[in-house]
Amino acid sequence: MAVTTPACAEDWVAPDFALPGVDGRTWRLDDVRGARGTVVAFICNHCPYVVAIIDRLVRDADLLRKEGIGVVAISANDPTQYPEDSFDNMKVFARTHCFGFPYLFDESQEVARAYGAVCTPDFFGLDCLGRLRYRGRLDESGRQPGTPDARRELLDAMRLVAQTGRGPDKQVASMGCSIKWRDP
Template sequence: MAVTTPVCAEDWAAPDFALPGIDGRIWNLGDIRGERGTLVAFICNHCPYVVAIIDRLARDAQVLQDEGFGVVGINANDPLQYPEDSFDNMKVFAGTHGLGFPYLFDESQSVARAYGAVCTPDFFGLDRGDHLRYRGRLDESGRLPAAPDARRELLDAMRMVARTGRGPAHQVASMGCSIKWRDP
């Protein structure tokens, strides 16, 4: 089921985390944080909305990293319900799509809950002080990729955050598959 993210709550500060990455390392927010800001992206391997944007996300994440931003991908989906989102499959997915940022597994789903993540993809664009400044989409892609010349909304927003300390006044919510929560 497709869901959209809530609007950006600019007084919200990102919670820290300690999650395993596909590289065998435990990562926290301080390890990811960039001097110009940080992008926390809740993604997964199987969602058609993620699949539609993953190569663009990899491209724009590399640009952001080159410009001094930290970038991380977090998968919080329950792999018992969706085996394609397992930790081992995360490694394959990252390799296939050339993800140049840490890809972490939130097995307990506590980080996704702390962030209020609702779908994949769900983007949290943070300023230098870890305050939320952007909660929008990558671009106009949906279940299918947008045109090659689509405006790079996330990239533009993060650059604006670094330049002004604020996100865009108008942010279009990201849309994607709901996070696959564990049965209680």
């Protein structure tokens, strides 16, 4: 079932985290923070929405990182229910798609809950102080193949954040599969 993200709450400040990456390192928000802003993306390996956009995300993340904007991806799905989202499979997914950014595992799901993540993909575009400035989709293509002239909303939004400290007035919610929460 498709879920959409809530509107951007600009007074919200991103909480810190310490999560294991597929590279064997533990990462904190300060480790991935860019001088001009940061994107925290909640994704997973199996969601058709993520699979449809992953190569475009990697492309845009590479551009953003070159412009001083940090990028990190976090998977919080329960791998017991969804073995495709296991930590070992995260390593394969990151390698297959040539991630140039950390891919972290939120096994406890505490970080996803602290951020209020609801779906995969779910993008949090932060300014240089960690304040939320963008909560929208990657681009206007959605699950469709990206056309050459498709508006790249996350890329454009983060460039605006880097230049002005503000996000775009119009933000279209991201849509994806719900986070797969563990049974209580």
